[in-house]
Amino acid sequence: MKYHKYIFALLLLIFCINSFGSHKAYVSGPNAKNGILDLRNSSLNTKIPLNGEWFFYWNQLISPGTENFKKGTIVDFPFLWTNYEKNGQKLPSFGYATYKLNVLLPKSNTPVRIGIPDMYSAYRLYINGIQVAFNGNVSTTKENFEPYWQYQTVDINPGTDTLKMVLQISNFVHSRGGISKPMYIGFKSVIEQYRVRAISIDLFLTGCLFMGGLFFLGLYLLGNKDKATLLFSLFCIVYSYRIMGIEDYILHTIFPGMDWYITIRIEYLTLFVGVGIFALYTRYLYIEDAYFKITRFISSMCFIFSILTLVLPPLYFSQLINPFLIVMIVCIIYTPFIYLIAYKNKRPGSFYALLSAVMLMAIFTIALLNYWHLTGPLDTIIFILYICFFFLQSLILSHRVSFTLKKARQEAELGLIAKSEFLSTMSHEIRTPLNSVIGMSHLLLKKSPRPDQIEKLDVMLFSANNLLAIVNDILDYNKIEAGKVSFEHIEMDILLISKNIMNGLKGSAGDKGIEIKLSLDKTIKNKLLGDPTRITQVLSNLIHNGIKFTKEGSVELILFAKEQTEKTITIEFRVKDTGIGISAEKQKLIFERFTQADSSTSRNFGGTGLGLAISKKILELQNSSLNVESIEGQGSDFYFIQTFEKCLQSTKIESASITISSEEDQPLSGIKILLVEDNPMNVMVAQKFLERWGAKTDIAINGLEALEMVDPKKHSLVLIDLHMPVMDGYEASKKMREIGIKLPIIALTANLPKEVEDKVMKCGIDDIVVKPFLPDELYRKVLHYVFKKQ
The missing domain is CATH 2.60.120.260 (Galactose-binding domain-like)
Incomplete structure (x- = not known):
């Protein structure tokens, strides 16, 4: 009911304008x-x-x-x-x-x-x-x-x-x-004033209609492909001729000498075609509410009348106007009826459609009364009605486009959520069996295999790690696109990070006979504030990329301090290789996702083509940019510049030694650990490692069973999977803390730490080991929490 007063006010305004316009246009005289x-x-x-x-x-x-x-x-x-x-x-x-x-x-x-x-x-x-x-x-x-x-x-x-x-x-x-x-x-x-007013009104309306028609035609061609938008644009263009091509015949005044036989046909055609197009427009605007048979009747009759106008002489087709009035009356009644149904069904823009129907009925009613000589043309009121009608129709389509875009955005957001959930689920499902593959490979390598077996195990371990790297790359890129990447601002030793990265990749370089070099600027003396994980990821990607695309020669990491103040330092990072190089026209292409400079390189060198894309986006999010200088066949030089805040503590390239007992010494002898895991293969891998280090294990296959078995007097540590049937690791850990169990709890999960760390902390879990875990990582964390407890 809140719209009724607006409709009434609009009708009252039109009546007042009508009275004023009628008085001005037709002053009675003798x-x-x-x-x-x-x-x-x-x-x-x-x-x-x-x-x-x-x-x-x-x-x-x-x-x-x-x-x-x-x-x-x-x-x-x-x-x-x-x-x-x-x-x-x-x-x-x-x-x-x-x-x-x-x-x-x-x-x-x-x-x-x-x-x-x-x-x-x-x-x-x-x-x-x-x-x-x-x-x-x-x-x-x-x-x-x-x-x-x-x-x-x-x-x-x-x-x-x-x-x-x-x-x-x-x-x-x-x-x-x-x-x-x-x-x-x-x-x-x-007389001149009235004529100028008539010309101005006609030209203004014609311009509005024609340009509006072109606008919506462009919207259709370049965007939404909505038939209602196309039909309305055609209606505007067709009907714009009737404004200046009939009644006052402004077009004939502008272009005198136009052929009468052509213009009279266009005059009738634009009427017949315009009404037919508008009927179709109404149907496609609210296709769920329109009656197809009525629309087909109106459009078919308009088509027939148009054909007759083209083939018959003016004597005959000019007589069609009287029977066509029946079609117009049907259209005048049908259109607001459909708009009313659409309004009741709460269709997008239906309120504006209903108002426009009032305008349309008023226009056609005045036109009919004028045709039957029951009233004059009423120029002013017709002008106002036309403006209102086309403005309201534009609002309908604008609302329709806005509604479509909003719906598309919602669907896209749901799609992104679904994609993220799918990738997260797939990551978990892929990491779980990979844990068994990598774990068993490490166990077999520890059992003094024959040289031929070592070679096969190395291949298997290399392939599994490659698959894990691909999964990690895809998940990283998905998180970056979704805007879920956060950056730490903590103390880090950039020189030590660089050395550790190079040491970690020595094996890969050595397998290919490639030399790797590290050049560090001696003026870098302080620890810095930044995100060690992300800088490690970027540098590792660039160096690994250099190793992958270099057959002989070297890969070098260079750190150079470009500028320093008391509080900040700007460092240029460069990774140079003597590899295959990149042609100038393809240097931008390599930063696109899933792309390499040459389609053949993916077969020759492997990889997803995500490493550089991820590195580029990580740097851009930190107000830096990744650049490349390369000559095809001579090598590449990737570099970026980043500014960091300094810490008071100085850096040391050599890390402090950490004394940890050897695995062969079985440092966990006498220790009993509760292992909570529902996957038998993962149970076997974890159990074999723990037994190798001297620990004994009790096995629970879900959280509820773990609650029944956990005993602080017997167990020194709980290793728990997060995703299990009956009761998951989150709920089980939370209940353990609620009943006063203070044993260290380490989560074994295929999820990435950033995805679960908040939820893990709330449940009272002390730490996380990500599957597939490296034996050394599990060994260090178990050892740390067992002896910390003691």
Whole structure:
């Protein structure tokens, strides 16, 4: 109900404008009596219609001053002779006639002007015996006849007190003969003002419609491919012709001499086609609510009428307007009915559609009343209604596009969530069996295998680690795209990080016979604040990339301090290799995801092509950029520059030694650990490692069983999987803490630490070991928490 008051207010406004427009456009004046219009006591400060009783002479083209004027018939002007009964017979459309009127003017030295509308279908106007205006060629025969429609004006000399008007009209092409619109007289400035207003309104509306049509056509072609948008754009373009191509015939004034036979067809075609397009537009706008049979009836009839307009002569297709009014009335009733249903069903933009239907009904109603001569054109109200109608229709489509975009965004967000969940799930499912593969490979390598077995185990371990790296890359890129990457701002030793990375990749370089070098700037003396994990990831990606694409020679990591202050240092990181290099045109391509400079390289060197893309995005998120200088066949130089805050503590390249018992010493002898894991293969791998280090294990296959088995007097540590049936590791750990168990709890999970660390901390879990775990990592963490407890 909240919209009803707005609808009522709008209708009231339209009524007020209608009253004002009607008063301004049609000020009633005296009517002619017996062929004489007396305006001597009238003011010409407004336009006065030359209506009333004119003398009419059928089938006579009488020149001024002829005595035959005495034998005329009195008719009510403006007058169409079509079907007029004279001497008991109806007059045909084709023919010619003369109209005569004498006008008595008031005494005035102000210039006076007469406005002459179009007539069916050619005319000549004489005033005081002089031809002052004509359209087309008036003739008594079809052969010499030439039709044309254009607005004309005639200026009357100041001081003239009497106008003896003789109007000759002939028609041999149209179904209507004579004149249906009044001529007007008034001061020149008044008539000129009305004409300028009419031209301005028509040009403004035409421009709005045509440009609006082009806008929505562009929207359709370049964007949403919505049929409703396309149909509305076509309707606007088609209907824009009717604004300036009919009624006042502004187009004929701008381009005089246009072929009448072409323009009359376009006039009717734009009506028939426009209504058909609008019916289809209504259907596709609210396709769930529209009635297909009614739409098909309207569009089919419009199509038939359009074809007839193209093939029939004007005499016949101009008669189609009366039967077509039935189609228009059906459309006028059908459109708001569909909009009302759509509004009840709460369709997007249906409220605006309902308001626009009110505008449309008002436009067509006024048009019909004007056609039946029950009212005048009402220019002002028609102008306001058109503006309101097309503005509301634009709001409908804008709301529709906005709704579609909002829906697409929601679907995209759901898709991203689904993708993220899928990747997370797949990561977990892939990491779980990889844990067994990598774990068993390490165990077999510890059991002094034969040289041929060592080679096969190394291949298996290398392949498993490669698969793990691919999974990690995909997950990292997904997190970066989703905007879920966070950066730490903690103390780090950049020199030690660099040395550890190079030491870790020595094996890979040595296998290929490649030398790796580390060049460190001695002026870097402080520890820095940053994210050690991310800088390690970037440098590891770049160095690993260099090793992968280098067959011989070296890969070198260079750290150079470009600028230092007391608080900050700017370091340039460079990774140089003597590998295959990259051509200039492909140097930007390599930073795209899943892309390598040459499609063959993925087969020759392997990899997902995500390493550089991930590194580039990580650096961009830290206000840095990854660059490359390369010559094909000679090697590549990847570099980036990053500024860090300094710490007070100085850095040392050699790390402090950490004394840890050897695994062979079985440092966990006498220790019992509760292992909670539902996967038998993972149970076997973890159990074998723990037994190798001297520990004994109790096995629980879910969280509920672990709660029943855990015993602080017997167990020194709990290793627990997070995802298990019956009760998961989160819930079990939380309940252990609630019942007062203070044993160290280490989570074994295939999830990445960042994904679960918040939830893990809330459950009271002390640490995380990510599957597939390296034996050394599990060994160090178990040893740390067991002896810490003691």
